[in-house]
Amino acid sequence: MSLPKILGDTLKNLFKKPITLMEPPEKIEPVEDYRGIHRVDYDKCISCSLCAIECPALAITMVPIQVGDKKKRYPKIDYGKCVFCYRCVEVCPVDAYIVSNKKPQEDTKRVMILYSPEEWFKKKTSKSTSS
Numbered sequence: 001m002s003l004p005k006i007l008g009d010t011l012k013n014l015f016k017k018p019i020t021l022m023e024p025p026e027k028i029e030p031v032e033d034y035r036g037i038h039r040v041d042y043d044k045c046i047s048c049s050l051c052a053i054e055c056p057a058l059a060i061t062m063v064p065i066q067v068g069d070k071k072k073r074y075p076k077i078d079y080g081k082c083v084f085c086y087r088c089v090e091v092c093p094v095d096a097y098i099v100s101n102k103k104p105q106e107d108t109k110r111v112m113i114l115y116s117p118e119e120w121f122k123k124k125t126s127k128s129t130s131s
């Protein structure tokens with residue numbers, strides 16, 4: 001391709017509207033039993049690691065958290081890896097998972113697609129100290 005042709009094409013496309021669309025173009029409500037965001041009630045969790053062991057997408061990591069004078073491991077979910085099979089929900093022996101039909105928040109920041117026990121325990125501690 002010649003230089004004048006490249007420049008011509010560049011100028012021609014410079015002021016055109018982008019042909020890509022923001023996704024999703026309109027908000028579509030998921031059906032009631034859609035497997036969406038699932039969170040852990042860490043008060044119920046007994047740190048057995050079963051959900052992390054069984055997760056086929058390796059989306060769950062057990063992370064150490066200091067609770068009082070003890071350090072325990074709790075599951076952290078990466079929705080960027082999750083395939084929403086709900087195996088973790090099924091295997092949890094204490095029903096610690098809270099399910100919903102909500103889609104993970106679409107965001108370019110990776111931190112937004114993590115559900116982490118660190119944040120949960122931080123919020124819990126700040127709630128109990130403020131009340």
Ligand code: SF4
Binds near residue numbers: 057089
């Ligand atoms: S729903 Fe499936 S893929 Fe997602 S965290 Fe649970 S076990 Fe892993």
Ligand code: SF4
Binds near residue numbers: 040052075092093095
């Ligand atoms: S399976 Fe349930 S109890 Fe075991 S680590 Fe996962 S959330 Fe906690």
